Amino acid sequence: MVHTCVAAGCRNRRTPGTGLSFYRFPRDPERKQRWIAAVNRQGWAPNDGSRLCSTHFISGKQVKNPRSPDYVPSVFTTVSPEMKEPSPPEVPDKQEARVEAANALLFLQCQGGSGPEVPGAMEASVEGSVSSFTDDDDDDSLSDGKDDTLAQTSVNFDDILKALRRENRALRESVEKMSLSENSLRNDAEKVKFYTGLPNFFVLETVMLLLAPHMDAIRSAKLSKFQQLLLALMRLRLDLRNQDLAYRFGVKVGTVVRTVHHVVNIMSSTLVPTAVFWPSRAELRKNLPAALRSSCPDCAVIVDCFAIPCEGPVAQGNERGATAVAGNVLNYLIGVAPQGVVTFISRGILGDFSPRDLVESSGFLCKLLPGDVVLASRDLDISDAVAARGARFGIARCFQHDQSVMAAGFPADAVGVETHVERVVSMVRRRYAMLTGPVERPFTTTAERTSNFSTFDKIVQVACALNNLCISAAPLE
Structure with a gap:
């Protein structure tokens, strides 16, 4: 087709050799x-x-x-x-x-x-x-x-x-500095720490490499795999509202909700087993802090309980006919190795539960071996349950004053563990603000019919796993 210019008075036509466009x-x-x-x-x-x-x-x-x-x-x-x-x-x-x-x-x-x-x-x-x-x-x-x-x-x-x-x-x-992209975080450790709680980009990149093969099922036209992970970590770290994250990443609120749930599920199944595990007795003794190395070499774990408030009455059970439970508090049992890493975290139990009920229903006792020493920073009233497994239980704050406890084999210099687990729990909750509560109702429902874990239980586990990737919380040196 021969084109002719439409400008008034212009006679130019598309012909070979003219050089016109x-x-x-x-x-x-x-x-x-x-x-x-x-x-x-x-x-x-x-x-x-x-x-x-x-x-x-x-x-x-x-x-x-x-x-x-x-x-x-x-x-x-x-x-x-x-x-x-x-x-x-x-x-x-x-x-x-x-x-x-x-x-x-x-x-x-x-x-x-x-x-x-x-x-x-x-x-x-x-x-x-x-x-x-x-x-x-x-x-x-x-x-x-x-x-x-x-x-x-x-x-x-x-x-x-x-x-x-x-x-x-x-x-x-x-624009690159203001954006939430991989390049903007690569050379800025403070920005990584602020948005994710992780110490530097290398650790964040390692987590990304671990999760990437399992994120293919999450299809998003606007968010890359890295942005999906970053969005979920920002939700845990800063406890930002869904609408806030939607504005920051330029997506809809529904996309934010789906992304957080998907990424949390993937981290729960891949990252948690890798970072939160019960070490062998040989590993515990090999890395035991100096305060306990000579005096209490059989110390296996330091335990404590903590509670997180919920927005309102929470439905118990994973069936459609679930009933509301009186009380709006989720109770968790946490176990910390003497080195400062979390080695056990239970699922959340609603309502008023005694520490003994929490220990017996969480599966914690199955981890203990005969001769293990279980320490606590306060009286949890679980000595009988621990003794039934052939292990010993002691309260750290009593070591320095209670001669009967010391006579039973618990050392006086172990008083350094008195606030050990409290510091670890405080650090995890400070690093991931979502664990301070109140817990939103959608996160308290059971994620799967075949599982007893709610989405928030998985969030607590993921927060503990991410905390273990950082430097030891409170080394006993």
Whole structure:
């Protein structure tokens, strides 16, 4: 198909050897209207076959940057029907010189002006510039003026291009710093610590490598795997509302909810077994802190209980006919190795439960071996349950004052563990604000019919696993 320029008075056609380009009218409505206004044909509207040739642009081609003068065509000349037919070759040379000089003057005028580009004003400027050149001008003066103006135009183009590149680079760096992306966190340990609780990007990247193979089922058009993990960690770390995260990541609230649940489930099944586990007796003795190494080598775990409030009465059970339970507190039993890492965390028990009931229902006793020593920072009343497994139970704060406890084999210098587990629990809850409560109702329902763990139980486990990836909470040295 042979295209003809639709500009009034322009006879250019797409033919071989001309070197002209022909452009469709833009799809953007605003830019398209500016093109139509520039063409200035009364009552005319372009169709799919309408084309505008490259001679109507200052640089000889259209530019899609709105800051460029060639974002909208601006080179148009009024053709009078009374104009005489030019005689080659003198008049065509003069016309070409006029157009080029007018284009250069128009460009300089646009660069010096402060207001927005108006196609009508630009067209009038071109016409006025062209009319200022008369037939009495000689060829030499036209040529000299053209060369000087074009040289100045070339210099201006280079300066403008450099300035735009600097501005673009600065804007990219600014946007990158404000964005929540992999590159923005890579070299900023403080930012990683603030948003995720992890000590540096290397640990975050290690977690990502562990979870990535299991995240293929999570399909998101807007969030990468890294952003999905970051979103879930920010939910745990800062306890941000779903709407807040939706604004930050540019997604819907439903996407935030699904992403948090999916990522928590994946971390519960892959990260927790890797980071939260009961060490062997040989490993415990090998890494036992100096305070207990010689005096209490059989110390296996330090236990404590903590409670997290809920928003309201929570339904118990995983069936549709679940009933509401009186009380709005979730109780957890936590076990910490002498080295400061969490080795056991129970599922949450609703309501008023004694420590003994919590220990017996959590599966903690199955971890103990005969001869193990279980310490606690306060009286948990679980000595009988621990003794039934052939282990010994003691309260750390009594070591220094209770001679009967010391006579039973518990050392006086073990008093250093008195607040050990309390510091660990405090650190986990301080590092992941979601564990301070109150727990939202959707997180307290059982995640799966075949499991007794709610989504929030998994969140507590994941928080303990992430805490274990950091430096030991309270080494007993």
